[in-house]
Amino acid sequence: xxxxxxxxxxxxxxxxxxxxxxxxxxxxxxxxxxxxxxxxxxxxxxxxxxxxxxxxxxxxxxxxxxxxxxxxxxxxxxxxxxxxxxxxxxxxxxxxxxxxxxxxxxxxxxxxxxxxxxxxxxxxxxxxxxxxxxxxxxxxxxxxxxxxxxxxxxxxxxxxxxxxxxxxxxxxxxxxxxxxxxxxxxxxxxxxxxxxxxxxxxxxxxxxxxxxxxxxxxxxxxxxxxxxxxxxxxxxxxxxxxxxxxxxxxxxxxxxxxxxxxxxxxxxxxxxxxxxxxxxxxxxxxxxxxxxxxxxxxxxxxxxxxxxxxxxxxxxxxxxxxxxxxxxxxxxxxxxxxxxxxxxxxxxxxxxxxxxxxxxxxxxxxxxxxxxxxxxxxxxxxxxxxxxxxxxxxxxxxxxxxxxxxxxxxxxxxxxxxxxxxxxxxxxxxxxxxxxxxxxxxxxxx
Ligand SMILES: Cc1cc2nc3c(=O)[nH]c(=O)nc-3n(C[C@H](O)[C@H](O)[C@H](O)COP(=O)(O)OP(=O)(O)OC[C@H]3O[C@@H](n4cnc5c(N)ncnc54)[C@H](O)[C@@H]3O)c2cc1C
Numbered sequence: 001x002x003x004x005x006x007x008x009x010x011x012x013x014x015x016x017x018x019x020x021x022x023x024x025x026x027x028x029x030x031x032x033x034x035x036x037x038x039x040x041x042x043x044x045x046x047x048x049x050x051x052x053x054x055x056x057x058x059x060x061x062x063x064x065x066x067x068x069x070x071x072x073x074x075x076x077x078x079x080x081x082x083x084x085x086x087x088x089x090x091x092x093x094x095x096x097x098x099x100x101x102x103x104x105x106x107x108x109x110x111x112x113x114x115x116x117x118x119x120x121x122x123x124x125x126x127x128x129x130x131x132x133x134x135x136x137x138x139x140x141x142x143x144x145x146x147x148x149x150x151x152x153x154x155x156x157x158x159x160x161x162x163x164x165x166x167x168x169x170x171x172x173x174x175x176x177x178x179x180x181x182x183x184x185x186x187x188x189x190x191x192x193x194x195x196x197x198x199x200x201x202x203x204x205x206x207x208x209x210x211x212x213x214x215x216x217x218x219x220x221x222x223x224x225x226x227x228x229x230x231x232x233x234x235x236x237x238x239x240x241x242x243x244x245x246x247x248x249x250x251x252x253x254x255x256x257x258x259x260x261x262x263x264x265x266x267x268x269x270x271x272x273x274x275x276x277x278x279x280x281x282x283x284x285x286x287x288x289x290x291x292x293x294x295x296x297x298x299x300x301x302x303x304x305x306x307x308x309x310x311x312x313x314x315x316x317x318x319x320x321x322x323x324x325x326x327x328x329x330x331x332x333x334x335x336x337x338x339x340x341x342x343x344x345x346x347x348x349x350x351x352x353x354x355x356x357x358x359x360x361x362x363x364x365x366x367x368x369x370x371x372x373x374x375x376x377x378x379x380x381x382x383x384x385x386x387x388x389x390x391x392x393x394x395x396x397x398x399x400x401x402x403x404x405x406x407x408x409x410x411x412x413x414x415x416x417x418x419x420x421x422x423x424x425x426x427x428x429x430x431x432x433x434x435x436x437x438x439x440x441x442x443x444x445x446x
Contacts, residue, residue: 002256002269005433008359009254011072011220017081018276018313018354019200022338026204027094030211031074032051034239035067035218042404043235043242044068045223045259046250048079049389050382052206052217053124053397054346060213062405065240067217069235075203077254081358083274083317084202085295086121087139087194088114090385090392091416092366095158102415104162110164110367110414121202124394125300128212130205133310135196136294137215140170143186148299152189159191167191179292184343185302185428188296196295196307199390206394223371226259233378235259247353248400249381252389253359262373263381266421266431269359271320272387273329276338276354277347282311287346294363300441304343314347316340322359322435327359360387363421371410371419374402380404 007013041057044051047070056063070076089111091098098107125132143149152169158165170179172187179188211217225236226247235242249260251271280290295307305317318336321328333355341348361384363369368386373379380403382396396417402408411420424430 001378003270004269005326007031007326011076015081015358016271016356017200017355018331019080019198021042021354023198023200023204025126026074030197030207031217031219033218033220035069035237036240038240039068039243040067041065041218041244042246042248044245044248044250045235046070046077046251046252046254047207047217048077048250049075049206049221049393050188050252050397050400051080051204051248051250052203052210053394054250055212055215055217056206056213056370057398057401058404059215062401063214064405068210068217068402069221069223069237069243070217070219071254073219074207074217075200076219078252078358078360078389079203079393080200081274081356082199083295083307084197084199084215084390085139085194085297085305085307085314085388086118086197086390087191087295087388088391089367090114092362092386095163096157101164106415108163108255110416111165111196111394113414114392115165115437117391118193120198120395120398121391124206125202128205130202130209132197132202132205135310136292136305137195138190139194139292139297140175140190140292140294141189141191142175142184142209142296142298143188144184144300146186150186151299154186155346157190159228162199162437165191165193168187171366176289179294180288180290182288182343183345184298190294194295195374196293197390202390203351215385223259226434228376246378246380246404248404249379250381250397252385252393253361253384254295255361255383262375262420266363266424266428267384268362268364268434270362270434271324271357272317272360273320273324273332273336273357274315274317275333275340275352275353276309277314277350280314280347280350283288284314284350287392288344304339313353319438322431322438329355332357352395360385360389362386365425366391366417368396368419369411370399370417375407
């Protein structure tokens with residue numbers, strides 16, 4: 001079981017995100033509510049982008065009888081509350097590290113698949129008529145310190161030379177003139193792949209598309225136990241037992257051993273926090289020369305990510321606390337307000353209107369895990385997108401549908417993402433490993 005406060009897992013605790021206030025509600029009948037005693041071919045556990053995309057593609061492209069069960073309302077997890085950066089790659093490894101660890105061919109296959117993932121989000125929006133509120137042509141990776149500009153040069157060379165991505169360096173002056181200025185802006189790398197979107201609109205749009213295609217979606221259906229007998233999986237919920245021939249585990253940072261044995265103990269849920277300001281005035285925008293809709297992330301290991309939303313509300317995100325306790329949420333909010341004012345002094349006085357947090361999910365190898373269990377080939381999984389799942393998760397959900405539908409093979413999964421997460425020695429110590437890693441990164445960032 002996880003070390004975080006139980007409130008983090010309680011769908012009755014309000015998330016408090018800006019997205020909930022902005023997004024149109026799900027249409028009637030899409031969420032069928034608690035699942036009863038039902039039978040299906042494929043049961044999906046988890047109603048975020050991974051599960052919803054898998055449900056959509058199974059029903060639409062393979063005509064497979066699928067039911068999805070989600071503990072909270074649909075998209076209650078990370079998918080309904082993230083920063084909306086539709087970017088890549090979903091990994092804690094940089095392009096050079098990927099090549100060093102997996103070889104050039106597999107690193108290229110991985111990056112190409114994740115550029116495709118960003119295109120998939122656009123295609124889903126177009127084909128399924130989802131109003132994502134897209135913003136920005138590409139993203140900015142911003143040097144937070146003068147010394148980090150050289151690192152961006154190296155990244156540019158690799159992206160241009162090895163991966164064929166025309167990323168472009170911008171000097172401090174160029175960024176200050178055409179994008180924005182800040183105390184932690186020392187030039188940036190413009191990556192043309194990626195954009196910003198409204199994450200809950202995307203998730204609800206996927207849910208509506210999956211339901212139209214015939215998938216049956218059940219919110220308020222936490223699975224307490226998964227057992228197998230006679231070739232059937234039995235998923236126990238409070239309202240009944242769902243029987244299925246095959247199961248997809250799409251529970252990401254909320255994974256538990258009783259539903260995902262062999263997976264959960266090797267995952268590291270990490271908290272990320274977001275604040276959103278009230279709408280900024282024209283004078284306030286001018287104070288930081290803010291002119292861009294491009295989503296930005298800086299070069300800190302414990303990065304800040306930020307973007308201007310439609311209506312000139314500013315979204316600012318950072319790593320979260322290590323406990324999930326309500327009092328630590330309040331502390332993080334104060335920390336974020338202070339750092340927002342330090343990085344953007346012109347907005348020091350600006351009130352925060354919304355603040356919330358949630359789990360991103362990591363593995364020891366710092367890449368996602370997609371595949372089928374070795375000890376039971378009827379169980380599939382895709383999780384751990386390292387804080388970059390807006391495109392990677394729907395792409396992985398589609399890939400699982402293709403695996404189940406017989407249109408893809410395990411070998412189609414690029415090596416960095418293939419198979420179960422590697423074992424973590426003494427998983428009970430994960431919280432302490434995380435503490436150590438955060439302390440180390442904090443020092444490096446200084
Ligand atoms: C604050 C924050 C900011 C982020 N910002 C970005 C960003 O800007 N860009 C980006 O690319 N990524 C971002 N991410 C990460 C991204 O949101 C995730 O990688 C992605 O949403 C993962 O989708 P998923 O469907 O795999 O998991 P989730 O959306 O987390 O869904 C898993 C679901 O499984 C359900 N579940 C778990 N156990 C059970 C059970 N036993 N029974 C039934 N249901 C269960 C949970 O309730 C949950 O809804 C962010 C995440 C957070 C938390």
